Amino acid sequence: MKKKILSLMLFFICSILLTGCIKVDTEVTLDKKGHAQIEGKLLVNDLLSGSLDEEYSEFEKYSKEKNLEVSKVSENGHVGVKQIYKTDNYNKNDIKLPEIFEPTNENKRFLTIKHNLFFTKTNIDWIAHFIEVNNKVLTKEDQSLFESTLKINIPVKATFSNADSRNDMTNSYEWKLEPTKENKIQLEYKIINWLNVVLFTLFIVSIISLLVLLVLKQNKKNILVSSILPIVLLVYFVIVSSFCIIKNNINKSQLPVNYYEIAKNNEKYFVDDFAVAKVDDKYGLVNKKNIFIVKPENKYVENLDEDFCLVCKEDLKKCAYFNKKTKKYLTSFKYFCRPEPEFIDDMTSTGFQEGLARVVVSEHGDINVGFIDATGKEVIPLKYKTATPFVDGESIVTRGYRDYNGIFIDKSGKEIKKDENKNVDKVAVENQTKNNTTTTTTNNNTVKPKNTVKKVETKSSSKQTVVKQVPKVVKQQSQKQENSEIDDFMN
Structure with missing residues (x-):
């Protein structure tokens, strides 16, 4: 258009x-x-x-x-x-x-x-x-x-x-x-509202008349009759004034722009019944009735999924998860955010996957990674340096930036020991592919561990040779994979 x-x-x-x-x-x-x-x-x-x-x-x-x-x-x-x-x-x-x-x-x-x-x-x-x-x-x-x-x-x-x-x-x-x-x-x-001006004038006149009757000490019946009109007018003015206050508050709260309708054309801004709204370079979240559920006072808001959004204050170290359905924050503003252009946040705090979301804290330049559940509880302590989102109940974590031997953990944080002959990096590659994150490549060709093993097997019919050479290939691939993850994380 x-x-x-x-x-x-x-x-x-x-x-x-x-x-x-x-x-x-x-x-x-x-x-x-x-x-x-x-x-x-x-x-x-x-x-x-x-x-x-x-x-x-x-x-x-x-x-x-x-x-x-x-x-x-x-x-x-x-x-x-x-x-x-x-x-x-x-x-x-x-x-x-x-x-x-x-x-x-x-x-x-x-x-x-x-x-x-x-x-x-x-x-x-x-x-x-x-x-x-x-x-x-x-x-x-x-x-x-x-x-x-x-x-x-x-x-x-x-x-x-x-x-x-x-x-x-x-x-x-x-x-x-x-x-x-x-x-x-x-x-x-x-x-000018001339009706109210005339009625107010009548109210003043009736009050003056009532005071005159009181001064002249007229009988109670006359005073009572004379007091009816000012009382009625007083009630009227109270009602009208209240109506004006309510109407002004409604006008003040009305948004001039229907952010919800605008966001329908942009998947970055729109998820389910909620949309990101920008007001004077600050971001908030509105529902489909165009009412703010997160006030526009944040550096950015990432609309993660139908249930949660990620809210970032001015300080990138102050990021929190917000439940859009309950309209309450799951966590305090303590997690580290690294916004890419607009609302992308790829290798730090992320959305929920399989019930868990990766969260990051940064203290004096030291990064620690862990996971929270849908209640905001840190179910896996923030003690790792890198971590992939969970896929099939497993995540790959590292304890150091130059730790090239990834560790598998389950959703309780327990380490999983893999069989020596199982290609560990193959699972990592599959996990990353499913989450649209890093894909390991060598000379512009994607590394395929399964094909590598087959190639070794064709060179030698000895089972012992295969067992000896496969871990070497896996180690090289794992190093490249972890290096790639750390490079993405640190950029």
């Missing part, structure tokens, strides 16, 4: 070079009832009308998929396209400008609304810049030929704005946008 938008944008950028001008105009209209209409127009010289027809069909299809009205326009010697987006409740749905020239504020609403007893305040605090338009694309001379405006029509006069021009008769505010700069848009207005 984005490619269609960018291709059309590229067409309009090229039109600057060919015909000397491009116009991008956006108009936002808001009313008191919460309705909004956003109209965007992109115009070029009518000499390019033929080329525009070729791009328009794709753009029309894309716009209809997004439930946007789209049409061709022609005005003052220019031709182009127009998109219209409408919403019946901009408080709930926010404002969505046409994507072709949408200023991008990923984690920020276009407008925020705050309810009060006597008025509703609407505030716009936004940064506008254009998709794929920067100094690398347009020269300074080209930029001068790029015309763009943002016009906002509101139902009342603004209490504040930084608009370049305004029309107080129509309550219209207009900004001239520069293509390569961050254009700050600020606007604020208040809509």
Whole structure:
């Protein structure tokens, strides 16, 4: 979808070079009832009308998929396209400008609304810049030929704005946008709730009347009757004020971006019913209702599987496992993380496999590896230097960085003694292959222990010769395998 938008944008950028001008105009209209209409127009010289027809069909299809009205326009010697987006409740749905020239504020609403007893305040605090338009694309001379405006029509006069021009008769505010700069848009207005103003005035009058009766020492019946109205109004104001507080809290908690829907297109971010969300360079986790279950205050979050995620704070030595179903941390923030680009963490703390997850601690540069179970308990002590994930109930561990003789352990941590003639490294290779980790190669060919043994057997019919030579091959292969694991771990 984005490619269609960018291709059309590229067409309009090229039109600057060919015909000397491009116009991008956006108009936002808001009313008191919460309705909004956003109209965007992109115009070029009518000499390019033929080329525009070729791009328009794709753009029309894309716009209809997004439930946007789209049409061709022609005005003052220019031709182009127009998109219209409408919403019946901009408080709930926010404002969505046409994507072709949408200023991008990923984690920020276009407008925020705050309810009060006597008025509703609407505030716009936004940064506008254009998709794929920067100094690398347009020269300074080209930029001068790029015309763009943002016009906002509101139902009342603004209490504040930084608009370049305004029309107080129509309550219209207009900004001239520069293509390569961050254009700050600020606007604020208040809509008075006249009903509450009148009722509050009536409340004050009734209170004064009641005080007068008390001063004049009227009979209790008159005082009681006079006190009914202010009491009723007081209850009304308490209810309305509470409603405003609740509504403001709901608005504050609403996310401007549906991270869950976005993450569906990226397996790194999306697992089962949970998605990684990025807010101001911090990461958290949201469920399919787009509600944070891990607040966006972490260096990264790795969405491991349907049950667990790995959460890393600023310090890479502070990493913890989080149970997405119970919404509780399994461990404290004490494990070592080594994030690769985005959320990859391959040779340190990992996800659960066969009920156990590899965890790592780093103290003064000294690495120790062990395993935890699904409750967060360290079932295998952190006393090894390297460890492969469990496969078929077995893991290969080493006690030193230059320990080339891997040790097999079971899920209780007990060492497993292998038969002398059993090719130990073959199991290691199979384990690593199943976990998509390191594959041992020699001269760009994968080592195959079974084939090596067969080759030795064909050279000699003596059983004694075979027994003597196989361990040598195994030892060489094991050394290469462990070296490869340690190199990956230390990188």
